[in-house]
């Protein structure tokens with residue numbers, strides 16, 4: 466292995482969640498390499514600046530990653546820390562996802578000041594989420610509720626709830642926990658009730674592919690379990706051409722040496738949800754994900770995707 470690094474610079478977005486994640490990795494790297502100076506390079510991305518339109522209409526998750534990648538290319542930073550959920554599945558050379566860290570709670574959380582759960586909401590109550598994945602699953606189970614868009618960082622979203630714009634909002638439990646906001650969680654949507662997004666709750670570290678020194682330095686941070694699970698989940702999204710324009714969920718769990726992968730594709734209005742699952746050896750994580758995606762396509766996901774995506778990107 467290469468000699469320990471003298472300095473490491475972590476590129477990060479400026480949101481409180483991004484900073485928590487970057488600082489978490491900073492602390493872990495500092496513990497691994499006590500003599501190294503590990504610092505943060507904080508930047509505001511295009512995705513952070515655009516608050517008035519829904520993300521799915523303006524080009525999606527890549528918006529949050531581009532500026533950070535430029536810093537890697539310029540040599541201003543050595544690594545970028547991301548919520549894995551926000552990292553495009555088609556990451557390409559010269560960039561690489563080097564390691565995936567241990568996963569936090571992957572579930573979606575129910576947050577409300579007035580109600581304990583989705584079941585308790587009266588007909589017509591407004592639930593905030595901008596995720597088509599969450600929207601389709603909630604609409605199928607609770608057609609009497611109204612779903613309305615909810616954008617902004619976690620503090621902004623909670624502020625909109627507190628202002629009374631929504632009866633309840635749905636957020637990733639992991640993000641709330643990281644910001645010390647776990648007390649805002651009134652309940653959890655079970656995995657069955659709201660199948661999570663690929664990578665939800667896990668952190669990924671992006672570097673330049675050619676930095677073999679960085680790969681070696683980061684390797685001790687990897688979680689074998691989270692890596693296997695999220696490889697399968699991201700394989701599902703890759704085959705289905707996943708983006709935030711598609712209600713798509715993929716979640717894998719490891720039980721001994723057996724990986725179980727669950728996935729779904731839905732009509733945004735929840736009128737139809739196509740599900741598939743598979744179990745197999747953890748060493749075949751990617752193939753298991755690809756197989757589940759193939760099952761979904763055969764069961765009707767192809768029709769849904771071809772309507773939701775431009776003709777050439779639905780496979």
Ligand SMILES: NCc1[nH]cc(CCC(=O)O)c1CC(=O)O
Pocket residue numbers: 548549550551635636637638639640641664665666667
């Ligand atoms: N979509 C934005 C985003 N990206 C990562 C998280 C939370 C942390 C995670 O899921 O890993 C969130 C907030 C949310 O979905 O409520």
